[in-house]
Amino acid sequence: MMQTGREMPPPRLVLRGMVGVRQGRRLWGPLTLALSAGSALHLQGPNGSGKTTLLRTLAGLRAPAAGHCERDGEAWFIGHALPLADELDALANLRGWLGLSARVDDAVLQAWLDQMQVPRQRPLRQLSAGQRRRLALAPLALQPRPLWLLDEPFDALDAAGQSALCALAQSHLASGGALVLSAHQGLPAGFPACEALRLGPADWVGTVGQ
Template sequence: MPLLSADQLTIQRGDRALLRDFDLRLAAGELLHLRGANGIGKTSLLETLAGLRRPAAGQCRLADEAAGLHWLGHRNGLNLQLSAIDNLRFWCGINGASPAGIDAALAGVELPARARRRACRSLSAGQKRRSALARLLLQPRPVWLLDEPLDGLDAGGLALFAALTQAHLAQGGAVLMTSHQTLPAPLAARELIL
């Protein structure tokens, strides 16, 4: 049984259909790399699968609704006035997660200690991305939906992302991500081009 599925999905933007009668299966241990031109509907598809947008037709299902999923948009979802620590405290509060793991999560994404307490507006693009990726480590969820997660990451960040993703897949998780970049080694993915 797939961890995430979509059946006969139709997604519209205004009066234009981005996807029509779209089916998807995402299995445990699978990395699916969603590709396509800008404006084709990649982000809209991820938002629909995450429950942030209603499909015009069809349905999406998580195998374990109670376990939920992680959504990470390309804008990171950070309040730039708050520090990485305070952003994660807020995230924990609205998601019912324990804030006790914040320091470990930030260490896990290798955000320098001096950057953790600074307002996110003063962080580099890569440090902001690492701050956002730390949410993936705060609360285990089997499905990760990631929109352009490689943006802003340097070589060390790309290697870190690959390691986090491999560990998640090895534990039976699944990842559906968009990226215009080549995936960092040694990640291997099934590709879906819209």
């Protein structure tokens, strides 16, 4: 059956003429784009090109120098700095992090930590970098939100951790979510298809997805 515009789901994210500036230098934009449900955007560019700045702006943690963005529903922003306490164990950290929006049963948290092989009763400072990055996948796995903003999510993850993230992304997009991510090393083979956006101080107008 032919779909009319009316029956299409709303885009998960819309940017209108958004410009990012740091220290008086234009990093990117103006960016004008719509990211549809079920679609993924891969931010590309060398160190310092403004990928983190854009992700933080999309998360609402930073104002753009011009233009604006609209999100359809809540977003998870998973960046380099995580809201985790080094002296608490993984279980206590997840209770605090996820409990800010809705309580998740301890049994569910424990089962997930075991499945991801993240030690749950050791202070976080004793975990490896990869174990911490696995922990950072918990919100994505345990609390659905329509938009994911992921800054270098594959950093420090081994092959099994990468596969877990690929599977999460597949099911997120299949259920109508959308995501924007940065990834220096390219994306693993199992990751869903992404549109690429190379950042720079130039006009970029596009639609990602239908």
